[in-house]
Amino acid sequence: MQSSEIMNRQKSYFDEGHTKSYLHRKTTLENLKMLLHENENLFLEALQKDLGKSSSEAYMTEIGIIYEEISFALKHLKKWMRAEKVKTSVTHLGSKGFIHKEPYGTVLVIAPWNYPYQLALSPLIGAIAAGNTVILKPSELAPQTALVLEHVLSRFREEIIAVVNGGVETTTELLEQKQDYIFFTGSTHVGKIVMQKAATHLTPVTLELGGKSPLIITKDANIQLAAKRVAFGKWLNAGQTCIAPDYCFVQDEVYDAFKMALEAAISDLYGDNPLEHPEYGRIVNEAHFKRLLSYAPDAKVDEAKLKMAPYLLEEPDVYSPVMQEEIFGPILPLKRFTEVQDVILFIRERPKPLALYLFTTSREIERKFIFNTSSGGVCINDTLMHISTPYLPFGGVGDSGMGNYHGEASFRTFSHEKSVLRQTNAFDMKFRYPNSKHRENIVRFFLK
Structure with a gap:
């Protein structure tokens, strides 16, 4: 299936509201953890073939970290999803303010080769927890891990999680499309290319780069x-x-x-x-x-x-x-x-x-x-x-990247914090209107 078709199906699924409920997010994360556990040996073998990683190193630096990341997200998900009530100023007497965490939609995760399991799945967890759909592009330089990721994650509906394998041309094709969010981990040089492509559609990005x-x-x-x-x-x-x-x-x-x-x-x-x-x-x-x-x-x-x-x-x-x-x-x-x-x-x-x-x-x-x-x-x-x-x-800063993730930071990265103000109908602040006799004096009193 073409990546453009996958993305369109994901956008339709998202627009229908399926991914936004707590139950959908929770179930997806639980199923993800179950599938990773069931296929742990496949990933250990793949990491050994791709990078010569021992079982203990692979578990410590890749697999175990992801189990913990999923567990942490499940433990705190309800709290993260809850709208934040914020104070309002005296000029807004009677109103109530909230910050609503809204998922972006379809997220493209482009993963590197050096930790091809952890750095593919960690941002994916945050994106799912925040209520998004995900297109994952593993690195072609860690081919065995990429194939196992595709095999294991194919158990999900492509409308929720889809793995797209391939080389530079595949990544370029994905970047040409209008994603709702792009998360890239890799070199500063390629990060600049990703940002240029994202700018075409004004797509927000997180860039996890490197440096000395x-x-x-x-x-x-x-x-x-x-x-x-x-x-x-x-x-x-x-x-x-x-x-x-x-x-x-x-x-x-x-x-x-x-x-x-x-x-x-x-x-x-x-x-x-x-x-x-x-x-x-x-x-x-x-x-x-x-x-x-x-x-x-x-x-x-x-x-x-x-x-x-x-x-x-x-x-x-x-x-x-x-x-x-x-x-x-x-x-x-x-x-x-x-x-x-x-x-x-x-x-x-x-x-x-x-x-x-x-x-x-x-x-x-x-x-x-x-x-x-x-x-x-x-x-x-x-x-x-x-x-x-x-x-x-x-996360990085300057040439080493922009944005951050892990834990609650991941949830916030993949959420748009939408401001909501609910105004009272019990009374009206008439001084704001242009026909108010003492408008300027009152405004000057409050705004100083």
Whole structure:
């Protein structure tokens, strides 16, 4: 079936009002969770084939997160759907104000390849909870997961959830149509194209992009714990995480100690030969593998398996490609610094990143980075963990994206907050009319 036909059927289904009831949303989410549970092994196998993810990593970073996201939405759905009563000003005496959360309609979700299960289904959950229909376009670079998503979600009526697989031409075709909302996760370059296409129809968008997320280790940090948490966050999924630390500044006094602790942490997590470790993933395809190899030609690799070992690149030129482009792989540049303010200036001179990581025990330094830099999110004394709580919105700013989601933020992203004012008929504020004798004096009294 053509994507245009699917979209038209979804729009008709939405216009008939089916998706707006609490029961429809609840039932769809419950059925989704049931289907995902029933087919969990298929997804685990697909993720292993696409990215070499172990069962434990896939469950922790993809499957388990989605179960929790659905459970959280079901628990809070009635509250989220409820109209918010708001105060009215004295000039509106007798009236009542409400904010009604209204679904947009048909939502297009374009998912990436690096977390092809989680980043496809997480926005889908928010869109369904908000009362929309969804067209999901998985990434063609994770083909096995894309096929399983299509197979499993085909159990839903296409009027509710439809999976459309294909390459760039398929995505282009979908973007040519007038969607009611577009949610895109991917590169900044493609994000700009998506936004241009959306602008043709004035379609609202959320763009979850990437960027070079900085990591800062200060001299007062807990070095051993920092090294372990950095190793976890950087080399999870072989570094192919949009919020992975992209480069690292280490204060002079602790540089050598941190480097040694980081090397020990890598060995502790992935053994002396990470290329053979069952918990260490692979690069998604040959093109990305070659790009990474150009940054670090002497890295240890298994070209046949598209695996590259964790690599520490010391003191790279700030104008070299590895410091200008998002790495998206297992290479971590390390640079020394003396003054905190120099690092802040370095970050501010560059595009706003998706995440910033700071390891310090100083609240003063913490405040300096929070208030003097801009990033999608900040994680202090850890890596990645801010993305996995449904109580914090996740999203970028500037070149790293716009809009956010997770938990209630997802519901709000896929809802239009419609203002409703109910005026009283018991009396009338006559001073607002042009024939009121004291109109200006009364208006001046209230509006000042």
